[in-house]
Amino acid sequence: MDIPYLTSLVIFLPTVGALLTLLLRRASAIRWTALATTTGTFALSIVLFLGYDPAVSTAGAPQLMDISAAWFPDAIDVKYFVGVDGLSILLILLTTLLGPIVVLSSWTYIDAKEKGYYALLLLLQTGITGVFASFDLILFYVFFELTLIPMYFIIGVWGGENRIYAAIKFVLYTLVGSLLMLVAILYLGYEAAAVDPGHVFTTDWYTLLEYNIPADTQTWLFALFALSFAIKVPLFPLHTWLPDAHVQAPTGGSVILAGVLLKMGTYGLVRFCLPLFPNAAQSWAFALAALAVVGIIYGALVARAQPDAKKLVAYSSVSHLGFVVLGIFAFTTEAMQGAVIQMVNHGISTGALFLLVGMLYERRHTRRMNDYGGLATSVPILSTLMVFSVLASAGLPGLNGFVGEFLILLGSFKSTVLDSVALVALATTGVILAAVYLLYMVYELFFGELTDPANANLADVNAREFVLMAPLVLLMLVMGFFPQPFLKQTAPATTFLLDTIEEKHAAVEAMEAPPTADDAAREALPVAPPEAAEVTLDPDDLRSFDPDR
Amino acid sequence: MELARAFSTMAADLPAIFSMIVVSVVGLVMLTVAAFRSDHPSIPWLGVAGMVVASAWELFQLGTEPGTAFFGAIRVGGYAAFINLLVLLAGIATTILSVPYLHRLKHDYGEVYALLMYATVGMILLGSSNSMVSIFVGLETMSVCLYVLAGLIREDEGAVEAALKYFLLGAFSTGFFLYGIALMYGATGTMYLPAMAQADLATAGGTLLFWAGVALFLIGFLFKVSAAPFHMWTPDVYQGSPTPLTGYMSTASKAAAFGSLILVLYYALPAERWTLVLAVVAVITMVVGNVMALSQANVKRMLAYSSIAHAGYILVALAAGTEAAFAGALFYLLVYTVMNIGAFGVMALLEWDGREGRVQTLDSLAGIGTDRPVLGVTMVVFMFSLTGFPPFGGFFGKYAVFAPAVDAGLTWLVLIGVLMSAVSGYYYLRVVYVFWMQDRDDVVDARQASLGGLPPVSRTSQGVLVVCAVGLVAMAFFSGGLIEAATGFFDASAMAAAGGGG
Incomplete structure (x- = not known):
């Protein structure tokens, strides 16, 4: 089946559903709308899954991609750029599958302010799907942060006894990390612009992938990215927000949180930290x-x-x-x-x-x-x-x-x-x-x-x-x-990533390696004859060197 | 210059200040009406009509070729039109928001709206200034009106204190400002910004004189935009002033002052000499604003500190000093104006007459989102946008000021900026949770026991707030284009055309 803008449709159909629920009054109508939207999105994502062909390489561009450069000025290469590859397809499918399940699980559990709950739930799904589908770092960041707002309310309004503490802690932890990542994204974009022939600020994942970042720059860019994702995963010792958020969140919120929201952290590590900063990633x-x-x-x-x-x-x-x-x-x-x-x-x-x-x-x-x-x-x-x-x-x-x-x-x-x-x-x-x-x-x-x-x-x-x-x-x-069909989906992407990492790692090492003896000799040769390179030591000079003077 | 020729030029230049003329004349009409009946309901709407006409004119001017008028004292078109439009839109929103608020406080005098008009005229002059003299006249016209507006609620001791404080400190800073201008004039021999840049500073010890002048001049400006350490007046004044007018002071006057400061930096000051100074001021401002806002119980006071913090973010861009950064600052001013007018506007509709005067504490608003859903939802948008969450305009504003600063090599400054934004998340989100997540049982009794209870819903005011909130959401799609347009103002040819006078 060939549906135009399929990836964007999978991302934004829940938002349409969210807007629809806002127009409705009766709680049951809202629930059914939410269920219909999420089920429809899941059906679309099945089409997406079938449309994705693991045999086709995603080394140059994702499959089923939607691109629009009109979002930002021409002088800045920030664009709406979504698509799927082997890394994201299963996670997108998981997200859309959990959609209707979460709606069903909230059917009787949520008995107050249903309109807000289901609207936010649908909005949250847009954010998460967008995170997995983005191939532009700024767009990724926008979706990454977009997930915080609905989750903040879901925990804070429909949560348990200690919900406000948990909600604030959840948002602030993530916010600190992601804001630091934003600085790293901006820095990376300008660094890439400096070597780009057109000097265009870019956050396109594929463009950035071609750029070999000097090792010491990699280290601190990696640190900022990894910190943000480690908070999200959460990696020990940054995990303390997680038990609070889980215990206070309503069931639906917990399922989304554990099911897909945390994966944004691990996904980010694989998608960005490893291939963009391979040397730093391997040393750390x-x-x-x-x-x-x-x-x-x-x-x-x-x-x-x-x-x-x-x-x-x-x-x-x-x-x-x-x-x-x-x-x-x-x-x-x-x-x-x-x-x-x-x-x-x-x-x-x-x-x-x-x-x-x-x-x-x-x-x-x-x-x-x-x-x-x-x-x-x-x-x-x-x-x-x-x-x-x-x-x-x-x-x-x-x-x-x-x-x-x-x-x-x-x-x-x-x-x-x-x-x-x-x-x-x-x-x-x-x-x-x-x-x-x-x-x-x-x-x-x-x-x-x-x-x-x-x-x-x-x-x-x-x-x-x-x-x-x-x-x-x-x-x-x-x-x-039968894990094989699933592994088959992800295999090309993981191989591509590992190859890229290996390649870039070697390239940066070669770029920064101190010239070896052979190199030095070869370079020195035309400039000066070997005799000139010889240093003659004058014993008087040596003696006149007095460390105490 | 012959008098006759001067007159003819001035007459020919009158269309250039069309918006100033319209707003002033309508202000006079409003005063005349007020002389017969002070609380005539048509007065604010007269003002709105006048400002709508003026902003339509400025909107038209946005696309025209920039130039100068009045012998190079005033700039028209492009950059100036952008600042003026911003100020006028803020004026329109503030007037509409003030109507129910002042009516409720029984302070709906026609003079208030007229003063608002004259403050706007001052800001328009400030925003289109091309010479030190017009900057000074604009700044003072604006400030004098704002001093009066700050003390509007005479019965309230806080308001009186605010007005007096504002006036005394403001007059003091004006002294610095004026002396700075005098020294800069002494060093360069000109009042015109473009000419100042070309002046030969090496002669007769001009350098020292000039930089001493710049320092005093900057103090005056930093006071007006409430940058730390010149911010001391801000919390008291913002708290004591009538709430919609506080929104106006915190946005329009900053937009005009920053607009003018950017021009001074762009033209008159030798490049990159100010970077470190402004970077240090930006750090202090961001830290003081955000940290002090953490502990405020009064929402208006919290918003006052938050607006100090936002001045800090804009200063980051100014410190970067590139054209992209200035364009980013302009875009930030637009976003900031929308969200801050909105936030103060919501508070204006939620202040209730408790036993202790106007209650503005956050605690008194627990669970208010359920009672006033429109205000609750719009406030959520404003708070998230102020924090800098995508997809709201605030995020794109932060992007616009921080990205050029990274490009200019000020990554350390941007790191401090984003960490401070994370701090700001705490107090902005606190407003959100008090509005929507806290139980209202504890405060409902107090609310009912108080004389007036919650103010009634005003449809016009809510309409303005909804427009602001929708605008912030829409910026997710349009900010790229807006940033591009703002960058266009710094086009070399556009700047040269406007800089030709003097």
Whole structure:
């Protein structure tokens, strides 16, 4: 099927839906509009997915791209430039898939100010899809920041007890990072302009990719970009906003946050930090991978200690995204592939966990695991779904989580950049720890004595809840057993990125390497005969050098 | 010069100051009407009509070839038209916003609107100045009117204090300013900006004289744009003045003063000698404005410090001193005017008569978004835009001032600027959460117990605010074109055409 402006349509259809909801009065009409919009967007993104051809190279331009240079003056190369490549296609699909699921999960949970909630939710989807589709850095920044505003309100207005603190913390953390990134984007644009024959300020990703940045400039540009994305991921020790935001956010907000919003950080690392600043990225790779491993273990240990189920899942995100960051900084094909696929996997399985915890909360209005126990007998379907999601999240072979984690660990062991078996071995313990805290949660919630009568009378999942969970569980199985079709989508992009990184890394090193002896000799030859280069030492001169004088 | 020829030239140049003439004459008519009935409801609308005509004229002038009039004292077209348009639009918005506000406070005297018109005339003169004399006359016309407007609410001790403070400090800074002009004249022998640049400073110790003059001159200007450390008057004056007029003072007068300062920097001062001075002032201004705003309980006071901070962002561009940076500053002034008039406009409609006079604390506004959704939503747009969030105009404004500064090698300054923007996020977002996220149960009783409760909704005022908010959103699409247009004003040929006089 050939739909014009398909990528832009996928990005902006939710905004149209948001404007529509503003015109409606009745809550049910608003809900149905939101559901119709997100489902329609998902359908369009399927067309986008089918239209994307992994066999066609995206080395020079993304596929299905929409470009408009009219946005900024001609003298400045800032433009509306969206498209898809192997890195973004799955994440876009994940975002649009979570759209209707989140709307369905909020159906009864949100019972006040529905208009604002659904309008903001749709706007948020535009922002996230835009982030994944942008190939212009300023445009990327605009979408990146655009996601903050709706999320701020979703946490702050529809959140829990301590929502305002969490919302402000979320925004300020991200804002500090992203504003510093903005300076780096501007600096990068002007640096590229300085070597560009036309001296045009540019933020086009493909143009910037061709520019070899001197190593010392790379270091601090990389630092600013990486800081911004590390806050978003979040990488230990910048993760403290995450548990607050997750616990306070309504279920829908948590699902979006864990499912796709955090991926903006890891995606940014892969898309911008690595290929634009390859030398800096490789020299800092070990430090960042080490922080990722600390995050894996720290997140897992803290998750085990939580009495609150939602907080446990929140900390599990810190741990799981540590794997993704580790995979990114391993600089091997397997690890990079694993990282990209793990971003999607984590979105599915953690999204499912948040949805299920949200369902329990909606029924009992508590998230303390002590208040539950023995639910397996009263709500068998919900329990099954939960066990499924937990096993997927813990990386059981046959479910999706295993594929990503396995590839990441495999690739990291082989990594010459990291070159540390001990580090990766430590990371591997994270898989075991994940099983510990996740199974602990399952045990506390679903097994043991059914003592509380409130738990015994709990209603099992209704049709709506089953419908919204079904695609996620299905995907866990499909991606677990048949990862190949998905990996095939991402493979060309990751190979291209790694090749580019390798190439640019070598180019910058060659550019900056001190001239070797041979070079010096060859250069010196025509200028002066070898005799002139000889230095004769006068013993008197040597003696007259008195350090104390 | 023969008197007869001078008269004929001046008569021929009268169309060049059409907007000034219209606004002044309409101001006189308003005063005449006010003499018969001071609170005649037609008076503000007369003013609006006059300013609409004037701004239509300036809009037309935007595209025309720039030039000078009155023997090079006044610039017309292009750059001058942009500043004048900005000032006039701010004047229109302020007048409309003032009507319900002043009516409610029973201070809807016709003279107020007339004074607003004369302040606007001063700003137009300031914005189109091409010589030190017209800068001074414009600045003083504007300031004298604003001194009076600041003290409008006579019963309020705060307002009286504000007016007196403003007047005394303002007069003091005018002294610096005037003395600076005198010294610069002494060194260069001319009052005209383009001629000043060509003056030979090496003669007779002219350099020292000149730079001493520039220093005093800058102090005077920095006072008017409330840059730190010359900002002390700002919070008190902004808090005490009638709220819509505060919005006017914080935007139009800054736009005119900055517009004129940019010209002085562009023409009269030898290139790059001011960079470090302005960079240091920009740092102090951004830090003082943003940090002090953090702890303010009174919204107007918070906005006062925030407008100090925004002067700092503009100074970043001025320190960069390239044409792109000046164009960025112009664009920033436009965005800033829209969002700040909006923010003060919302506050004007939310101040309620509590037991302690005009209540303006943030706490008293908890959950107000639910009661006044239009005001709540527009305020959210203004706050996010002031923070510099895309897709609102504020972000593109920040881009326009920061990007050229990075290009000019002032990355350290821009880093401080963005960190301070992050700080500003805290106090702007606090307004948003108080409006929409806090429980209103605690304050509803107090609101009801107070005599008047919330002010009634004014449709015209809300209309102005909605226009401002929509404009800020629309800038996501049009800012590129606007920045390009602003850059066009600094075209070499355009500048040469306007600089020919004197």
